[in-house]
Amino acid sequence: xxxxxxxxxxxxxxxxxxxxxxxxxxxxxxxxxxxxxxxxxxxxxxxxxxxxxxxxxxxxxxxxxxxxxxxxxxxxxxxxxxxxxxxxxxxxxxxxxxxxxxxxxxxxxxxxxxxxxxxxxxxxxxxxxxxxxxxxxxxxxxxxxxxxxxxxxxxxxxxxxxxxxxxxxxxxxxxxxxxxxxxxxxxxxxxxxxxxxxxxxxxxxxxxxxxxxxxxxxxxxxxxxxxxxxxxxxxxxxxxxxxxxxxxxxxxxxxxxxxxxxxxxxxxxxxxxxxxxxxxxxx
Numbered sequence: 001x002x003x004x005x006x007x008x009x010x011x012x013x014x015x016x017x018x019x020x021x022x023x024x025x026x027x028x029x030x031x032x033x034x035x036x037x038x039x040x041x042x043x044x045x046x047x048x049x050x051x052x053x054x055x056x057x058x059x060x061x062x063x064x065x066x067x068x069x070x071x072x073x074x075x076x077x078x079x080x081x082x083x084x085x086x087x088x089x090x091x092x093x094x095x096x097x098x099x100x101x102x103x104x105x106x107x108x109x110x111x112x113x114x115x116x117x118x119x120x121x122x123x124x125x126x127x128x129x130x131x132x133x134x135x136x137x138x139x140x141x142x143x144x145x146x147x148x149x150x151x152x153x154x155x156x157x158x159x160x161x162x163x164x165x166x167x168x169x170x171x172x173x174x175x176x177x178x179x180x181x182x183x184x185x186x187x188x189x190x191x192x193x194x195x196x197x198x199x200x201x202x203x204x205x206x207x208x209x210x211x212x213x214x215x216x217x218x219x220x221x222x223x224x225x226x227x228x229x230x231x232x233x234x235x236x237x238x239x240x241x242x243x244x245x246x247x248x249x250x251x252x253x254x255x256x257x258x259x260x261x262x263x264x265x266x267x268x269x270x271x272x273x274x275x276x277x278x279x280x281x282x283x
Contacts, residue, residue, distance in 0.1 A: 093183055100180065100187055101245040147176035147189060148271035153260025160252035166210060168250070168268045179270075185249045188242040192275040198250050199235040200258055201265035202226045208266075209253040212238050215246055233265065244277075 151168035160166075167184035179186045188194065202208035202224040212220040224234030242248070250268050252258055260266040 097180070097183065097185060097187065097247065101247075146272070147178050147194075148269075149174045149176075149179040149186065150267060150269040151179055151181060151184075152262060152264050152268075153258065153266040154262035155260055157252065157258045157260070160254060160256050160258065162254040163251050166250045166252050166258060166266075166268070168266070170262060176272075183249075184268075185247050186270055188244055188246045188248070190272070190275050190277050191242065191244045192277070193239065193241050193273050194248075194270055195273055196238045196240065196248060196268075196270040197235065198222050198269075199233055199265070199267050200224045201231065201233050201260065203231055203257065203259050206257050207253075208234065208258050209256050210250050210258065211253075212236065212248065213251050214240060214242070214248050218251075231259075239273075 150172040151174075152170050152172060153166065153168050154170045157166060165184040167181070169181060171179065171181050174181075176189055178189050186196075196212055198210065198212055198220075200208040200210055200222050203226050205226055207223070207225045209224070210222045211218045212222075219240060220236045220238040222234045222236040224232050226232045240248075248270065258266055
């Protein structure tokens with residue numbers, strides 16, 4: 001091999017090396033460009049996903065607000081329903097009391113009609129029959145006009161509502177059946193003078209206030225309050241003239257607690273001391 005051929009070979013080898021290096025550089029650049037493009041695509045996708053997540057979170061907050069409003073609306077509807085049910089219950093109780101009054105009035109009217117009829121017969125000259133019927137009427141009036149009751153509270157009534165009747169749920173005595181244990185109301189079966197007595201028991205550091213109401217109007221008040229070391233009781237007695245059908249009840253003060261355990265600590269009593277109907281007929 002001549003020198004010239006050797007030089008040519010060296011030059012050719014160098015050219016091949018250069019070309020190979022140039023190809024590798026182009027390949028790396030291409031790969032890098034592809035990687036960068038893929039990264040840009042992934043970044044765009046990540047941005048799109050982040051925007052979607054933010055949108056969903058915003059919708060979730062909105063849905064939570066809607067749910068809270070719906071729950072509040074449901075609670076308002078339930079509260080309104082309970083209020084209406086309470087009004088309905090009160091109306092039903094008032095209807096029951098009115099029906100009891102009508103029954104008592106009907107009974108008294110029948111008795112009065114019988115007495116008038118007997119009086120007419122007496123004026124016609126049937127003296128013996130008149131005397132016999134008068135004695136019989138006096139005996140009947142003496143029996144029917146015996147009115148007395150005592151009822152006690154056997155449990156604690158907490159956080160009373162304003163003008164809420166205290167229902168003395170255990171009846172000890174109810175001669176004449178004038179006290180309604182279901183509603184805590186006494187209904188006068190006859191016109192006359194009555195005595196009522198109320199005793200309340202207050203736990204330590206608590207107040208137990210109540211009032212005797214006649215036809216819904218306060219006529220006497222009772223106050224009892226305990227102290228840190230002891231309990232206390234309060235009592236009140238009321239003498240009042242009632243017409244037949246008048247009602248008497250004991251009502252508590254708002255938010256007070258009335259204590260009862262069945263031992264006559266808290267009680268409601270009353271009795272008839274003089275009947276106007278008895279006086280009119282006997283006279």
